[in-house]
Amino acid sequence: MKEDDIHTEKISYKGKDFYCSLAFALHLIGDKYKSLIIYHLKDGPMRSGELQKSITDISNRMFTYSIRALENDNLVERKVYPVTPPRVEYALTGIGKSLVPIILELNKWGQDFAGEHHLYAPGE
Amino acid sequence: MKEDDIHTEKISYKGKDFYCSLAFALHLIGDKYKSLIIYHLKDGPMRSGELQKSITDISNRMFTYSIRALENDNLVERKVYPVTPPRVEYALTGIGKSLVPIILELNKWGQDFAGEHHLYAPGE
DNA sequence: CCGCATCCAGCATGATACTG
DNA sequence: CAGTATCATGCTGGATGCGG
Numbered sequence: 001m002k003e004d005d006i007h008t009e010k011i012s013y014k015g016k017d018f019y020c021s022l023a024f025a026l027h028l029i030g031d032k033y034k035s036l037i038i039y040h041l042k043d044g045p046m047r048s049g050e051l052q053k054s055i056t057d058i059s060n061r062m063f064t065y066s067i068r069a070l071e072n073d074n075l076v077e078r079k080v081y082p083v084t085p086p087r088v089e090y091a092l093t094g095i096g097k098s099l100v101p102i103i104l105e106l107n108k109w110g111q112d113f114a115g116e117h118h119l120y121a122p123g124e
Numbered sequence: 125m126k127e128d129d130i131h132t133e134k135i136s137y138k139g140k141d142f143y144c145s146l147a148f149a150l151h152l153i154g155d156k157y158k159s160l161i162i163y164h165l166k167d168g169p170m171r172s173g174e175l176q177k178s179i180t181d182i183s184n185r186m187f188t189y190s191i192r193a194l195e196n197d198n199l200v201e202r203k204v205y206p207v208t209p210p211r212v213e214y215a216l217t218g219i220g221k222s223l224v225p226i227i228l229e230l231n232k233w234g235q236d237f238a239g240e241h242h243l244y245a246p247g248e
Numbered sequence: 249c250c251g252c253a254t255c256c257a258g259c260a261t262g263a264t265a266c267t268g
Numbered sequence: 269c270a271g272t273a274t275c276a277t278g279c280t281g282g283a284t285g286c287g288g
Contacts, residue, residue, distance in 0.1 A: 009244045009245065010244070010245040011234075011238045011243045011244060011245065012243055012244075012245050013238070013241075013243050017245070019180040019181075020231070021231050021232075021234035021235040021238055022159065022160060022163055022227065022230060022231040022234055023160060023180075023234075024234045024237075024238060024243075025230050025231065025233055025234030025237070026156060026159060026160070026230075026234075027156075028234070028237070030154060030155065030156060030159065031154065031155065031156070032150060032154060032155070035146065035150060035154065036146060036147060036150065039146055047250090048250080048251060048252090049250065049251075052251095056143040056147075057143075058281095059280070059281045059282065060251090060252070060253095060281090060282080060283095061252090061253090061254095061280070061281065061282080062280070062281075063252095064251090064252060064253080065280090080251095082288090083288095084249085084250090084288065085249045085250045085251085085288080086249090086250050086251055086252095086287095086288060087250080087251095088250085088251065088252095095237060095240075098233065098236075099233060101229075102226060102229050102230055102233060103146065105225075105226050105229070106146060106149045106150075106226055107144075107145050107146040107149065108145075109149055109222065109223060109226060110135075110145035110146055110147075110148045110149030110150075110152070111145040112222075113148070113149070113152070113219060114135045114137070114145055114148060116219075117137075119135045119136055119137050119148075120133045120134070120135060120136075121133065121134040121135065121136050121141070171269090171270095172269075172270060172271085173269060173270075176270095183261070183262045183263070184262090184263085184264095184270095184271080184272095185261070185262065185263085185272090186260095186261070186262075187271095188270090188271060188272080189260095189261090204270095208269090209269040209270080210268085210269055210270055210271090211269075211270090212269080212270060212271090
């Protein structure tokens with residue numbers, strides 16, 4: 001069995017089936033926001049509001065939805081401090097951290113693409 | 125400027141603004157299907173129908189939408205042979221090919237995750 | 249004041265049927 | 269065979285409100 005072969009085996013996870021590990025991985029992090037959340041947590045835990053604000057153009061609804069999904073998939077850990085005002089922190093788990101290098105490469109790829117196509121806004 | 129810093133510069137592309145290169149990269153390939161399409165093209169050109177069939181659970185509508193987007197972003201090349209019945213082939217461009225290693229890593233990550241959690245369907 | 253659940257309108261998606 | 273049109277449906281964003 002080649003490591004690269006996408007058709008290795010079928011994966012079942014929480015009642016859903018995936019025909020390859022890439023489809024499975026994309027189910028876990030392949031949407032508009034989850035990777036961004038993981039990226040912004042790469043340097044350590046962040047407060048909920050701080051994290052949400054760091055991600056431009058995410059609605060409160062999608063932030064809650066995405067962070068819950070990441071939590072349920074064990075990529076992110078949620079820690080609640082019973083204080084007033086409430087304080088909630090999120091941090092990457094071990095598995096979550098293992099994604100950071102891949103996300104960094106994707107980030108780098110985006111930089112290169114933007115650089116080659118001269119997409120950086122002038123004067124910024 | 126650190127290479128890793130997500131807040132390097134703002135990117136403008138086809139009338140849309142992105143606050144970091146990762147958000148830009150995710151705009152290009154960060155959805156459920158685009159990465160899968162690129163993956164399946166990694167070994168060379170494929171016919172349209174063949175490519176679509178290789179991706180389980182994609183609707184015709186989303187296949188067309190996704191492949192058009194990849195084409196417009198210069199990640200995939202479309203080649204039409206004027207024969208009857210029509211023959212259309214898709215192939216990765218240079219930039220598209222540069223994404224393959226990253227996608228392979230993500231695939232590998234999904235394999236590892238699934239392996240650790242014993243998600244592979246038995247008897248498969 | 250912080251975190252987040254709920255509500256509704258608008259948009260994107262899937263299934264099907266159809267054209268060249 | 270490749271791709272488009274249409275419609276019903278489900279999801280998403282933004283506003284609002286509630287509990288701690």
